[in-house]
Amino acid sequence: MDKVYDHMNSIRRILTYILIASGGILFNGYSQVEVPLSKRTEFTIKGDFQFVSNTILGKVSNDDGTNVFDPNQSYNEGGLNNQFRMGFIDIDNDPATFNSSSADLNLSSECATIKHVGLYWTASYADQERKHDITSIKIKYPGNTSYTTIRNAQVIHDYYEDSKSVFKQYSCYKDITDQILNLTKPTGTYTVANIPATTTEVDDNVALGNGLAGGWTMIVIYEDNAKQRKRFYVYDGFVNIDSKAKPVDFSFENFQTIPEGGVHGKIGVISYEGDKGIRGDRFQILSNETKKYKSISDNTNPMNNFFNANITENGRNITTRVPASQNTLGYDADLFEIKNSRNALIGNNQTKSSFRLSTDNDGYSVMAVAFSVEIYEPAIHIVKRSRYPDDSFVFPNDIIAPDQELKYSLTIHNDGNDNAKNTVIKDVLPENVIFSTESVNLPSKRIKVNYDESSRILSFIIPNKMVKVDSDAFIIDYSLKVNTSCELLNETGEVIIMDQPVTAEFNGSLNETKKFSKGYNHINKCNLPDYYQLKLPVDISGLNCPNANTDFVSRTKDLERNTSETRTSDTSKNTQSTGFNPVNPGDVTKMKPSPKSGIALASDIKISRTINDLIKLNEIYFEFDKWDITERAIVELTKVVKLMNEDFPDMVIKIETHSDSRGNTDYNLILSQKRAESIYKYLISQNISRNRILSYTGFGESKPINKCADGEDCSEEEYRKNRRSNFVIM
16 A cells, blocks of 8 residues: 555656636646637526546446456445555446446526537556547437547547656547537437546556545536526647646636626536545636635535545535446546635626636646626617518418518527617628618617618617617618529529528627627527528529529429429428427427419429439338337338439438327427437438438428328227328429
8 A cells, every 4th residue: 555655746747627617718827738728618598517428437346356246336435446446437338438427418498598618538548559539439319329439539649659757647628519409309318438548457556546546527508588697618639737736726707796686606627547545736716806816615526635536516425327437536627616605706896817726735737627607788689570462471481482572580689788879780781682771661760770882781870779688679671682583694504592690789888898799590499599591492493594403493384283283281280390490399380371473483392313313212100109210110211312322422312201190289299399309310410411301301291191180090000101201303
């Protein structure tokens, strides 16, 4: 046991991630900066953040081989990793993995919308010959039965080539937000595997035994309209301090807390090689009240031993993980609210918060820093809706007529807690349209309008009094018309009207920093904003343009003879989402036929060519009252993926799904939309670009392929045939 303390001060390091969420960081200190801290991401939203964490090394036995322990079990006793032989945790019974552990993501509200997920992993990897790539690990997402390989992660720092380093720690980062957003259900159990690390079995070096540990953490930032508006930032880098170094200070700037009332902040800390029994390390905040640094602590992280080998939230061990050790033997991840009684630590109207890391015993290395705090600033919300002259909504898959008029309406209000000033709303109008400022309808003559024809930017300068905190929402209307000139056809021989989100720039009454926000065209069931792009082709077949796309012409010439067939189904009962950004079925306004303008158009177009014309594809059936992708469905979807990736890399499709007639009609409509969304997300997860899936549509029970409509008594096989999906080639 002499090795425990002989080497403690000289070689022990704490690899510390401090992951919080806050603004512009300053750093100064007296220790070696391996990688300067820099901003990873930034958000200003109503919401919160969470950690999903676990370790990948555990106790196998005492150093002398006694007291054998299964590392897959939760370890809740005392002791340090340098007193034990350390081995891999491997919970999944999968021969393809050499280590694995899991943890759950549980969000407090069904209306939470994930905005960012960053995955960090770290370990001591001191093998003389590294056999594994530290930038590649495996992750099993909730509801999945197999792992997804994560590749090409960013190496934040690696000591492998440093001859003075004993442990050869490394740390990596990968943004997995897109993968999480493509999941049918992002909450549940995440299993992370194959994190490269050294175990005692591989290297029993006495000095190395002081620091074998490893683990992983997902930082999840999510939006929730029921929570307060906060500023979230994540910074990372790699900065070392030791027991002989002066304290290291860093600060967050460029935010402003609320002017009155209690100020709430939150921090999360993750550290490598923190120990329960070794004291001396502190994490401190500069007190707003005393102007002195005050140690931060909670029930499980005392002020003189902040980094102490546990995974906690607000002072309690996180049990929704496997294993759920109370003593993680060298990997530490803690999340808690800052105790800010009387606003003693963070005050009202404060624009900067300073923190300090210090030690009189262990050395450690800061890898990432973040901070979340409630803020005081305006928030300009803009809802942009697109309509036809009869006030029916424009949908992402509509084909519009030459000379078609489109009406835009902007609903604008300040949803923040500070008055807005110097507000300018900008809309980049689509190409191939004609706009006249005479079409603009303003709620006040004080709003100034400017249109730059060369850039197609339409600007509205808003008076300050219209965007105060308590001001009512107001609406700006304007119209444009499709330009049908043959000279405007692009290189594809088609005219496309592509919409862009509206933007706003503004500042607050107290905080003069300029802010920016994007508009949206959809409010979901949780009262959160959403945006889907309108990409509307124009039927130019009647114009006889010499450079028109003949395939497009042949499709649009089928409109008239397909109109009667299309209208036999109740198109108002179709729910549709664009491939650019999914729309919840309960939030979609029932569709009306597009108004006539020059040429009669149906609001939905039947195109008979499907993927079945190219390959033998069995129907993708769903189980009764389910929308999960089954193993049988994966077999068929794999054929679609192969066709689109290898044989037809430019193919664009629409997804159409149907349900049987059992159950409530409206429920079946939602069910079929969920099935369409499941297929869409599966294809995206298999590297099919979103831009190649024009839309996914749920038809409910409106289009049976047999006699099994409402009221008919059918066999299970007949019902099953109506639970189907089609892939229409565009």
